[in-house]
Amino acid sequence: MLIGVFFILGICRVLYHLPEINENFISYYNGDKYGIVGIISDEPNKKVGYREYEITDDLLIDKQGINKKTYGKILFKGQSYPEYEYGDKLQIECVLQSPKNKDNFNYQKFLALRNIYSVCYPQKIDLLEKNRGNRIMSAILSFKKQLNGLTQRLWVEPQSTLAAGILYGERSGFDTELKDNLSRAGITHIVAVSGYNITIIVWILMGVLIYAGFYRQQAFWICLVLIFLFVVFTGASASAVRAGLMGGLLLLAQQMGRKSDVFRLLVYAATLLALVNPLILVWDVGFQLSFLATIGLIYFTPLLEEKIKYKKFHKKFDFIIKEFMLPTVAATIFTFPLISYSFGYLSLFSVLANVLVIWLIPFLMFFSFISIFLAVVFYPLGQVAAWITNLGLSYVIMVGEKIGGLGFSVINWRIPLLVCLGCYMLLFLIITKSSKL
Numbered sequence: 001m002l003i004g005v006f007f008i009l010g011i012c013r014v015l016y017h018l019p020e021i022n023e024n025f026i027s028y029y030n031g032d033k034y035g036i037v038g039i040i041s042d043e044p045n046k047k048v049g050y051r052e053y054e055i056t057d058d059l060l061i062d063k064q065g066i067n068k069k070t071y072g073k074i075l076f077k078g079q080s081y082p083e084y085e086y087g088d089k090l091q092i093e094c095v096l097q098s099p100k101n102k103d104n105f106n107y108q109k110f111l112a113l114r115n116i117y118s119v120c121y122p123q124k125i126d127l128l129e130k131n132r133g134n135r136i137m138s139a140i141l142s143f144k145k146q147l148n149g150l151t152q153r154l155w156v157e158p159q160s161t162l163a164a165g166i167l168y169g170e171r172s173g174f175d176t177e178l179k180d181n182l183s184r185a186g187i188t189h190i191v192a193v194s195g196y197n198i199t200i201i202v203w204i205l206m207g208v209l210i211y212a213g214f215y216r217q218q219a220f221w222i223c224l225v226l227i228f229l230f231v232v233f234t235g236a237s238a239s240a241v242r243a244g245l246m247g248g249l250l251l252l253a254q255q256m257g258r259k260s261d262v263f264r265l266l267v268y269a270a271t272l273l274a275l276v277n278p279l280i281l282v283w284d285v286g287f288q289l290s291f292l293a294t295i296g297l298i299y300f301t302p303l304l305e306e307k308i309k310y311k312k313f314h315k316k317f318d319f320i321i322k323e324f325m326l327p328t329v330a331a332t333i334f335t336f337p338l339i340s341y342s343f344g345y346l347s348l349f350s351v352l353a354n355v356l357v358i359w360l361i362p363f364l365m366f367f368s369f370i371s372i373f374l375a376v377v378f379y380p381l382g383q384v385a386a387w388i389t390n391l392g393l394s395y396v397i398m399v400g401e402k403i404g405g406l407g408f409s410v411i412n413w414r415i416p417l418l419v420c421l422g423c424y425m426l427l428f429l430i431i432t433k434s435s436k437l
Contacts, residue, residue: 026070347409
């Protein structure tokens with residue numbers, strides 16, 4: 001009875017979240033050409049050869065020049081130059097269109113998560129005003145822009161973009177071939193603003209700090225501060241906030257003794273996020289992957305430790321295996337089925353590639369930050385630190401290119417939904433038999 005009530009309430013929450021498509025909502029006019037006045041409401045997404053802008057609609061101008069007050073968001077693509085910024089008020093002229101899905105990627109659902117139901121390719125763009133956005137957000141993005149400029153000076157491509165991606169999720173500088181190789185190797189997440197990436201890095205970083213001599217409580221607060229800084233540097237977007245929340249939950253999980261409390265905490269967090277945006281439960285693959293990766297790290301890693309604890313090599317390489325290899329394997333196993341179902345492919349060497357590079361990411365984050373900090377204080381000193389960091393960045397790129405470049409590194413295989421659910425039923429059955437959720 002109670003499950004039925006919550007199910008009905010969930011449906012009502014989803015229906016309430018979905019916009020009412022009427023003459024006051026911008027997507028009502030998809031298919032026709034209009035003039036649109038609005039403000040860029042998020043950080044521009046820099047792509048190779050073009051820019052993506054999210055604009056919050058304020059005014060619609062029809063062919064007769066009649067102004068109509070409307071609301072809603074539009075995603076439009078513009079040229080690399082001139083470049084517009086967050087808070088700019090623009091007037092654009094274009095044909096409004098509904099988003100179209102691309103190959104194995106459901107673009108409509110991806111944009112719906114951001115409440116975007118219209119896209120366009122402007123034939124004309126006029127800048128009306130500047131600095132119309134939130135002042136705090138503008139300050140954060142301005143700082144990030146300066147940070148990105150300094151990163152570009154310290155490293156050459158693609159190392160500079162990799163450093164920026166690891167530090168604050170910047171991915172605009174990767175060429176298509178390198179991006180494809182990282183994806184085929186299964187390590188694209190290292191430059192993604194996702195809970196999946198943050199949870200793995202936080203887990204490893206906690207182990208490194210404790211191994212280095214910090215108390216667990218000290219390591220906890222250091223990681224918490226770093227998560228906060230990461231969220232700020234990425235522009236405090238919704239995906240960054242969700243990623244930070246999942247990372248923070250993992251830290252709490254490592255501080256708590258009872259795993260049953262940890263599981264309830266994860267469920268409460270998922271419920272809270274679903275109340276804010278209920279579409280994440282079914283459409284946000286990034287959130288789903290981060291949730292599953294967290295479960296894998298907390299519950300499956302100890303099981304893997306139990307399986308190898310009697311091996312002769314275990315004591316000699318205890319720290320490497322326990323803090324680097326096993327968490328990576330656990331998280332990868334728990335995300336494999338969903339990746340195959342959602343994206344239609346399996347990276348055969350994903351576990352190997354992650355084991356080879358994921359242990360290095362916390363160190364690269366730290367030394368990239370140190371390089372930038374030293375460059376601000378005394379630029380030549382920052383260059384020396386950046387040269388040392390460049391060795392690690394080049395190593396990650398090399399692993400991605402070597403493994404992702406193999407013709408047989410990926411198989412195109414989309415498992416059916418029932419098979420995907422069956423895999424997770426089996427995994428949860430394994431961990432429930434071994435530990436109490």
